[in-house]
Amino acid sequence: MSEFGVGSILDGKVTGITKFGAFVALPDGRSGLVHISEIAYSYVNEVTDHLHEGQEVRVKVIGIDQSRRINLSIKQVEPPPARPAHPAGGERRSGGGRPRQGGGRPVGFVRQAPKEPTDFEDRLKQFMQSSDSKLSELHYMEKKGGNRRGGRRS
Numbered sequence: 001m002s003e004f005g006v007g008s009i010l011d012g013k014v015t016g017i018t019k020f021g022a023f024v025a026l027p028d029g030r031s032g033l034v035h036i037s038e039i040a041y042s043y044v045n046e047v048t049d050h051l052h053e054g055q056e057v058r059v060k061v062i063g064i065d066q067s068r069r070i071n072l073s074i075k076q077v078e079p080p081p082a083r084p085a086h087p088a089g090g091e092r093r094s095g096g097g098r099p100r101q102g103g104g105r106p107v108g109f110v111r112q113a114p115k116e117p118t119d120f121e122d123r124l125k126q127f128m129q130s131s132d133s134k135l136s137e138l139h140y141m142e143k144k145g146g147n148r149r150g151g152r153r154s
Contacts, residue, residue: 006061009077014055022051024059024072032070034059041075043120 004010004027012024012032021035034057039050051057063071 004061006063008061010059010061012057012059012072014051014053014057017047017051017053019047022047024057026059026070030070032059032061032072034072034074037121038062038071038073038075041080041119 010026012026014022015025015031016023019036021033022039023031023033025031034051036044036047039047044050057074058077059072059074060076061070062073062076065071
């Protein structure tokens with residue numbers, strides 16, 4: 001039995017398809033899961049649009065958890081596609097010269113420079129970070145402002 005680890009690239013066969021990914025039979029009778037987010041660099045709505053049972057696939061081992069489950073990626077076997085250049089004549093806004101003053105944001109709020117998300121995963125990550133930041137700010141404001149439901153406890 002040959003052992004493989006994270007980073008190994010293997011040939012396998014799709015043995016099952018679910019809403020969240022595909023199971024792949026690997027060498028030595030082992031199997032792993034390709035999560036729907038690891039099938040293609042483009043958005044995958046339906047796994048069956050990209051894979052079918054019995055299909056031979058080349059996969060990369062991207063993780064092995066404590067239960068010895070193997071997480072696989074099809075998209076990471078190849079480098080990501082090049083991002084298209086900005087269209088000719090399309091001007092990128094850089095924000096001009098002076099930084100904006102005020103902006104109506106609460107004191108202590110630090111805005112990160114906006115970056116253009118490249119794919120769904122990046123957009124989701126950016127949304128989650130923004131959401132976490134806003135939630136933290138709300139919790140802080142609630143603690144600072146005390147009980148806003150009326151009435152004081154003594």
